[in-house]
């Protein structure tokens with residue numbers, strides 16, 4: 001019983017960090033008399049970069065891989081060995097108390113964004129840009145500086161802005177809220193491009209994915225239904241392109257849209273598809 005509690009608490013504290021992308025679950029934990037051995041599994045169909053930065057020097061008594069690139073669905077055995085004396089029998093083990101987790105969708109050694117690529121606006125009708133690049137509400141981090149929040153309505157069709165492979169989908173949430181604790185409740189589709197970068201389409205509707213994991217999609221293909229799930233105060237589509245880097249994990253990259261090449265999209269203005 002005590003052992004089960006420990007396992008559960010390890011799972012809980014890790015899944016808060018990166019619930020859908022990486023898992024450390026009961027079947028990936030082994031215990032010996034004095035050591036807890038964790039394996040790690042990449043749940044995405046793209047490679048995934050994972051780095052740990054020590055924030056509490058007690059972590060130096062753990063044995064682990066500091067940097068690792070996991071191939072699609074790859075499981076790494078013996079990823080981390082933790083002395084059992086570090087595990088509080090009532091509190092369990094919060095890995096986030098020992099490490100910062102740096103995560104990137106893709107392999108930093110090959111990902112390189114094609115800056116000449118012109119993206120399609122991922123919706124059709126005129127919609128307002130409710131938050132632009134470097135927006136203070138939530139585009140205030142290296143992962144989100146170059147993100148766009150388009151004020152799409154619940155039920156709007158979302159289209160692939162660029163061709164690629166669907167590498168991860170979440171569509172089982174019907175929750176939203178005004179604080180970051182709802183961040184893991186957003187439905188999304190992640191598509192990997194041929195330059196190793198990925199596009200994320202966030203806040204989709206419950207059961208709002210029109211594609212499946214592993215699908216190859218073309219530019220302009222219908223992929224989802226817009227919604228209002230996750231950390232949001234209004235229905236919208238959060239769209240961002242990420243590149244995996246060794247230093248910071250996912251960083252957002254600047255992109256341009258067809259019909260608006262070289263122009264900066266402005267908060268509060270409406271934008272629709274147009275040809276140049």
Ligand SMILES: [Zn+2]
Pocket residue numbers: 131138139147148149238239
């Ligand atoms: Zn956003």
